[in-house]
Amino acid sequence: MRSADATLPKSVPAARAASPARVRELVTPAGLVVWHVEDYTVPVVSIEFAFLGGAAQDPAGRAGLANLVAGLLDEGAGDLGAEAFQEALEEKAIELSFDASRDRVDGSLRFLAEHAGRAFELLGLAVSAPRFETGAIDRVRAQIIAGLKRDESDPNVRARETLQSRAYAGHPYGRSADGVIAELAAIDRDLVLAQHGRLFARDALRIVAVGAISAEALAAGLDRAFANLPAGARLDAIAPAAMQNAGLREIVDLDIPQSTLLLALPGIARKDPLHMPAMVLNHILGGGSFTSRLWTEVREKRGLAYSVWSMLANRRHGALFLAGTATSNERVAQSLAVILDEIERITREGAGAEELARAKSYLTGSYALRFDTSRKIAHQLLEIRIEELGIDYIDRRNDEVNAVNLDSMAEAGRRLFADARPLIVVAGRPQGI
16 A cells, blocks of 8 residues: 655643554545555544535535435435434444535544444445435435524524625525525435435545554545445536625624624635635634634723634635624624724734744744644644645644744735725624624
C-alpha cells in the first residue's frame, strides 16, 4: 500500500494522542484513499468519513432529502430491520451515526478493536444496503418535522435560516439543509432510493481512521464496508455562491423579549492566500471570545450582551464573514452600531502589533488541543482532507499563522470590509432597527 506521512502537533501529550504521532496515507486494494493514524494507547478505533454532495444536491422543491436519507441509514440494513440493526450495534458497543450538511453526508464509526469485523460489516450494510422501509421513512420524517416545528419559535434558528436564504438567494445553499415541512411531506421512497444512489459512491468518499488497528486490517475492513458502492457519484455541478442582498436589513418577527442579530459579508475562500491573515484578523476582531474587540466593546464596556462573536464561514462553493449577538430588544440597535463601528475601525486603523502577537500566541498554542483524543484527531484530519489542504497541513499550519504580519492583515481587512454593505437579519422584536 502506498503511504505518505505527516506529524501531529508535538505539544499533544503522548498518552492522549496518537503514538507514534504519524498520519499515513494508504490506498486499499479496492482503491480507497485513507488517512490513518495507528495508535494502541487505548483499544479503540475512530473512523470519520464523508460523501461529498450533501443537501446542496437536493432537488428543487425537495429540501431536506439528503437529511432524510442520512437519518435512515441506521434504520435497518441488509437482513436486519431497524430494531435488529440497533441491537447489533449495542451488542458490541459500536457507535455509528450519520449527518447531512449542505456540502456532504458525514459518517462516524467508533468501536473496540476486538469488534472491528462486526463494525465494518454493519457499516457496509448501512451505506450499501439500507432498507429504507416505508415505516422508517414515515417515522424519521415525522421526527424531522417535529424538530422543524420547534425551530419555528427559536430565534437563533430563524435568524440563521433567513440569513442563509437571503445571502444565497437562487443558489442551492439558500435552501434549508434540514428541510421544509411541506417539501419533506412530498418525498417518497423512490426519491430516497434515487438520492442514495446518486450520493453514495466511492469517488465521493473521504475517509480518516485513528486508533488501534493496523494498516492491513484497516484496508481490509474498509474495502469490506465500501467496495460494493458504485464507483462514481452522480452529482449536479454547483456554481460558485456569491453573497446576495448586500445592504438588506430584515426582521423576522417573533414575540420574544430578546432578539438574535446576525450580520453577513462576503468572505475569503479557504485556499485564498489571504485566508490565514483574515483568520488572524478575525480572532482579534471577534473570534477570540474573551479578548476580542467586539467582546470588549459590546460586553465589557457597555454590558449590551452576554456574548458576541465573528467568524469566517467557509463552504465548498462559497464563503461568508459572519458576526452576531443576542440581546434584549431595546439594546439591539446599539449593539449593531457598536459592531459596525468596530468593523469600520479595524478596517481604517488595522490591528496593533501587540494584538497580533497575542493572537499568534493563542492560535498556535491552542492548535494541539484539537488533537488530544482519537475522535478529535479523526475529525480534524477529515476537515483537512475535505478542504484539500494536504496531509502535511498539520506540519505547516502554525508556520502559516506566524507568517501573518500587519500588512497582510490590513490587506485582508480591506478585502473583507472596505465599502462593506452587510446583510443584516434580526429575529425578535428589536427596537430602533
